Amino acid sequence: xxxxxxxxxxxxxxxxxxxxxxxxxxxxxxxxxxxxxxxxxxxxxxxxxxxxxxxxxxxxxxxxxxxxxxxxxxxxxxxxxxxxxxxxxxxxxxxxxxxxxxxxxxxxxxxxxxxxxxxxxxxxxxxxxxxxxxxxxxxxxxxxxxxxxxxxxxxxxxxxxxxxxxxxxxxxxxxxxxxxxxxxxxxxxxxxxxxxx
Numbered sequence: 001x002x003x004x005x006x007x008x009x010x011x012x013x014x015x016x017x018x019x020x021x022x023x024x025x026x027x028x029x030x031x032x033x034x035x036x037x038x039x040x041x042x043x044x045x046x047x048x049x050x051x052x053x054x055x056x057x058x059x060x061x062x063x064x065x066x067x068x069x070x071x072x073x074x075x076x077x078x079x080x081x082x083x084x085x086x087x088x089x090x091x092x093x094x095x096x097x098x099x100x101x102x103x104x105x106x107x108x109x110x111x112x113x114x115x116x117x118x119x120x121x122x123x124x125x126x127x128x129x130x131x132x133x134x135x136x137x138x139x140x141x142x143x144x145x146x147x148x149x150x151x152x153x154x155x156x157x158x159x160x161x162x163x164x165x166x167x168x169x170x171x172x173x174x175x176x177x178x179x180x181x182x183x184x185x186x187x188x189x190x191x192x193x194x195x196x197x
Contacts, residue, residue, distance in 0.1 A: 100124035101149035103158045105166075106173070110140035117173035118166060120159045122149035136173065157187035 104126040106117040112135035119136075121129040126141035144162055147155045160178040163169060169177060179187065 101147040101151075101155050102126065102143045103145035103147065103155070103162050104138070104141040104143050105162070106136045106138060106141045110137040111135060111173045113173045115171065115173050116166065118144075118159060118162045119174075120147070120155050122155075124149075153187060154191060157184065157191055160184050161188070 101120065101122045102124055103118065103120045106119070106126075108114050108116055111117050117136050119126065119129075119138075119141075123129055126138040126143070129138055145158045147158050149155070156178040161184075163172060163174055163177065164184075166172055169175065
């Protein structure tokens with residue numbers, strides 16, 4: 001807040017030459033004092049009003065932000081609680097988690113080479129596997145197997161199995177095998193044993 005200093009004006013020439021010099025000075029001093037008071041009062045009131053407006057704005061914003069934070073935490077905790085309940089129900093029933101990883105085959109008419117391609121994706125839908133323009137139209141792909149997307153070894157095993165069932169990479173648009181023969185043999189024993197139980 002800025003402070004203004006008001007000075008009492010010296011007596012005017014008329015007041016100085018009058019017989020009621022003291023009365024004129026006193027009257028002028030009174031007028032100046034009233035003007036000083038009114039000026040200071042306006043400054044203080046103006047600053048008080050501006051401060052009140054600022055405080056109202058700050059408190060409104062604060063309340064709005066607090067409500068958003070509290071509301072979003074409530075939604076998050078409710079969603080987490082629902083997920084936990086669903087997991088508990090699934091375990092109680094003995095359900096296995098839904099597998100979303102898939103092994104797919106793109107047919108001859110979906111590749112530039114004119115020969116099929118075998119691939120895998122964690123997304124569950126080969127058409128949603130994006131980011132590459134490799135000449136394979138995955139919108140035409142057919143899902144041929146599923147795997148747990150959290151288990152990359154199982155995915156590689158099932159993809160290699162599909163490649164081998166179709167004659168290997170020499171008969172496909174695939175450029176490489178997913179597993180070497182020794183690793184494939186070990187994975188085959190592991191997953192066939194599990195699937196036969």
